Amino acid sequence: MGPDTEIIAGYEVYTPQAAADYGRSTRNSTSTAVHPLDQLSITEITDAASIVKGHYGNTGVKFNTITLKEPKKVDYVAFRDSNGPRPDREAFVITVTKGHHVVNEVMVSLTKKTVLEVREIADVMPILTLEDLDVCERVARNDPRVIETCREIGLTDMSKVFFDGWAVGADERYGFDRRLQQGLAYWRASELDNQYAHPLDFAVVIDTEKEEVLRIDIRKVDGKRVAVPKDQHNFLPDFIQDGYVTDRLKPIEITQPQGVSFTMNGNELSWAGFHMHIGFNYREGIVINDVSVDDMYEQRRRMLFNRLSVAEMVVPYGNPDIPHHRKHAFDIGEYGMGLMTNPLKVGCDCKGAIKYLDAVMSTSQGYAAVLPNAVCIHEEDNGLLYKHTDYRDGTVVSARDRKLIISQIITAANYEYGFYHTFSLDGTYKLEVKLTGILNTVPLTETEEAAPFGTRVAKNLNAHNHQHIFSLRIDPAIDGLKNTVIQNDAVSSEIPVGDTGNLYGNAFYCKKTPLKTSKEGACDYNHDTSRTWDIVNTNKINPACQKPVGYKIISRESPNLLCKPGSLVWRRAGFTRKTLWVTKYREGELFPAGDYVCQSTGQPGWPSNETVVDWAERNDNIENEDIVCWLQFGITHFPRTEDFPLMPAEPLSVMLRASNFFQKNPALWVPPASHDPDTASKDLNKCCEGAKTSTADLGVGKISAKL
Known part of the structure; x- marks a missing residue:
């Protein structure tokens, strides 16, 4: 850290002088x-x-x-x-x-x-920065009315009262003449105490720019205030180190003595035949561009995707009581996934041989702010890649898969989200999200029930039902810029049982429906038909199967938005109404909930803040066009006691897999596994010798227990 820089909230902030010094020091070092x-x-x-x-x-x-x-x-x-x-x-x-x-x-x-x-730009409010969220806590803590509200429930030391700044959503009491936040109130018994074990019974609404408290919304039960839950539910080592069990797990060492298998030229990455550019911004966090792959059969490099990013997410809560109806956080559009990113640590957030990338963002003064280790790039074993055992001659072939992971972890107030962009050796791209952190809690009286809209996770603590719905923006380039989406449904044959063509009634097939317009491109997931979608290039035909080359969208974790049609959340989070939207590419259309999400109303056709719902209504042709796919996935979370005080990571994922893109298994170049890496090149089947000898004397159709 230089003399003109300082560390603020994990960022190294550069004054103009420090930036100038930095520029001079690096100007001649870039080749x-x-x-x-x-x-x-x-x-x-x-x-x-x-x-x-x-x-x-x-x-x-x-x-x-x-x-x-x-x-x-x-x-x-x-x-x-x-x-x-x-x-x-x-x-x-x-x-x-x-x-x-x-x-x-x-x-x-x-x-x-x-x-x-x-x-x-009229009638919009920009993203809430970390500095804006600090304003919320500072202003609320020092307001005389808030101090009196705390005194009424026995809290007189305001240094122990904290406020999580949230976007307010849309508040019918105010228009667009105020830039609003709401502060959810908590108490801490000590410096490292878990504040979410002590929620308070009120929330404040503040004007961010005027720096003033506008309202204090208090939830009373039978006309009375709700007492502060005082039981301790701490999880930091300072509190529970004597409770750790240290002799159950032996160390696992992850080593790569010859280094990593990927190379980087600046932010351009190459790994196992994949090539891509890794970008980062304040809103989407990681952005992956120019994804291509070396095809060993066609002996050429082939494009897959122009751009991949997590473009939006929403967390609507299911309790209808005021002020909880305002809790529906758009963690990307309202706060910025890049701004909330953690600086990652070796051994804690990532394991193995790691390449880190820093993030560079800005402050309200226009200073550059550098977050170190914002992105982690590393490899992991990924289990079985392929295997076959021939019980007749005893031959076994088996290879291990490997995955390249490009990841970031964000903290959104109480919740943490890990985002893992993963590529594997068979050409698959997978986005996995892991949810952890702490449940958002509210206080309960002794006589109240948490159900039906929440769970009593501890004495006097209610954790409300909620959903987490994400949107993955896919800008495809499947062997070229002109692509089409085909819907796939597994269906039984229409031919009746006993009739010619389905004599025994066992016939079923994949029903394929091309999506021709952006209105048709608004699709729901169908569990009954195991619905998937192929992004295909009808101009390129796979010579092996005589079908268009493509990549398949697989998304089985696709909950419906549970807020009622016409509700505030339904309007604002219109992107969640469908599992998939397919629109024609247009410049600047990056965010499915609109460019400006804070205080958005979700009214259709709002010209200054159009959403994917508006883009679909254009009814553009999307066959053999430059298109964009918007894929929604997530979970519905009914809290458990096991989720408190610190939630075990819960994973969910979506996948894009080659579908007639390659002429055969694209991973056959991967040598079979060997127990001894030093002799792998000499005896690739060493790990299979036991299986080979155990089947040497078997007759056809016999199975050996030794296998």
């Missing part, structure tokens, strides 16, 4: 030009802020966002595929006028060092 999709650097963020300040003059401005303005797709693809000109570096900046609620979008050319465009 290649910046990749057009690389996140903005420390110096670029500082330069963008300086250019914007110069444009505004003496007008007080607060920087909400300074991030990369990705080049137009047509320009970038020309650069990537056809040796076209390198796109200019541009920044996208969102500003808020200090003390007011005027929101502007500013486009900045970093190449030309000038402002390209300024747009004032």
